[in-house]
Amino acid sequence: xxxxxxxxxxxxxxxxxxxxxxxxxxxxxxxxxxxxxxxxxxxxxxxxxxxxxxxxxxxxxxxxxxxxxxxxxxxxxxxxxxxxxxxxxxxxxxxxxxxxxxxxxxxxxxxxxxxxxxxxxxxxxxxxxxxxx
Amino acid sequence: xxxxxxxxxxxxxxxxxxxxxxxxxxxxxxxxxxxxxxxxxxxxxxxxxxxxxxxxxxxxxxxxxxxxxxxxxxxxxxxxxxxxxxxxxxxxxxxxxxxxxxxxxxxxxxxxxxxxxxxxxxxxxxxxxxxxxxxxxxxxx
Numbered sequence: 236x237x238x239x240x241x242x243x244x245x246x247x248x249x250x251x252x253x254x255x256x257x258x259x260x261x262x263x264x265x266x267x268x269x270x271x272x273x274x275x276x277x278x279x280x281x282x283x284x285x286x287x288x289x290x291x292x293x294x295x296x297x298x299x300x301x302x303x304x305x306x307x308x309x310x311x312x313x314x315x316x317x318x319x320x321x322x323x324x325x326x327x328x329x330x331x332x333x334x335x336x337x338x339x340x341x342x343x344x345x346x347x348x349x350x351x352x353x354x355x356x357x358x359x360x361x362x363x364x365x366x367x368x
Numbered sequence: 369x370x371x372x373x374x375x376x377x378x379x380x381x382x383x384x385x386x387x388x389x390x391x392x393x394x395x396x397x398x399x400x401x402x403x404x405x406x407x408x409x410x411x412x413x414x415x416x417x418x419x420x421x422x423x424x425x426x427x428x429x430x431x432x433x434x435x436x437x438x439x440x441x442x443x444x445x446x447x448x449x450x451x452x453x454x455x456x457x458x459x460x461x462x463x464x465x466x467x468x469x470x471x472x473x474x475x476x477x478x479x480x481x482x483x484x485x486x487x488x489x490x491x492x493x494x495x496x497x498x499x500x501x502x503x504x505x506x507x508x509x
Contacts, residue, residue: 242407242463244407245461259378267459268462269459270452271456272452282489283490284488284489285488286488310387311379311383313419316395318390318391319410320387321388324380347428
């Protein structure tokens with residue numbers, strides 16, 4: 236583990252999509268760590284303000300997509316006097332190498348605004364003897 | 369586009385615009401001392417009182433320290449990231465480290481009534497204004 240250092244603010248990055256969105260609100264990219272162990276790939280995403288009910292994880296055509304919605308209703312009655320960051324929903328997707336993960340066993344855990352996804356590696360297709368008739 | 373969807377997103381857009389307009393305003397006094405600018409702070413007014421909303425994803429509640437003194441709030445702690453033993457890292461964007469920041473509000477706070485709530489990586493501080501600091505109407509004799 237890296238020694239304790241003074242933490243710096245990471246500016247939120249906005250999502251840049253190929254297709255323009257029909258809605259004006261900005262969407263942010265969660266800061267993400269991806270690391271691999273022998274059995275699984277782990278994806279860790281920071282989405283402060285998103286609770287577990289509002290995180291949406293899908294795998295389709297080998298694309299892992301994560302959407303996180305924040306509850307901004309509390310902001311509507313508050314008047315900002317000083318701000319250092321903006322708020323918005325989160326979205327990010329990653330291409331997975333085909334057939335290398337067991338899509339049905341993906342584990343998801345949410346804690347302190349951090350989503351941890353565990354993608355277990357698929358059992359390698361075992362070589363199979365072809366019977367002669 | 370279904371029209372019914374427009375409203376909630378418009379509302380979020382309004383919130384985002386309102387936050388942008390106050391970006392780094394000089395309302396907070398210069399004395400935001402301590403080390404570094406983590407965690408980022410937004411301050412709101414709610415009637416007579418204030419609220420600070422502070423994002424610190426990945427910081428555990430047990431690693432977070434809060435102190436209030438006069439009109440200054442000190443937020444300190446550390447954020448740790450554990451990749452596990454023999455993991456190979458593909459992408460590393462999150463950062464870990466310690467933080468210690470003091471924000472000083474330009475109003476007197478009622479220290480006994482300052483309340484904190486930490487949920488989903490977001491700290492919300494309720495900062496009630498001290499009774500002595502509240503505005504009073506002056507009767508014209």
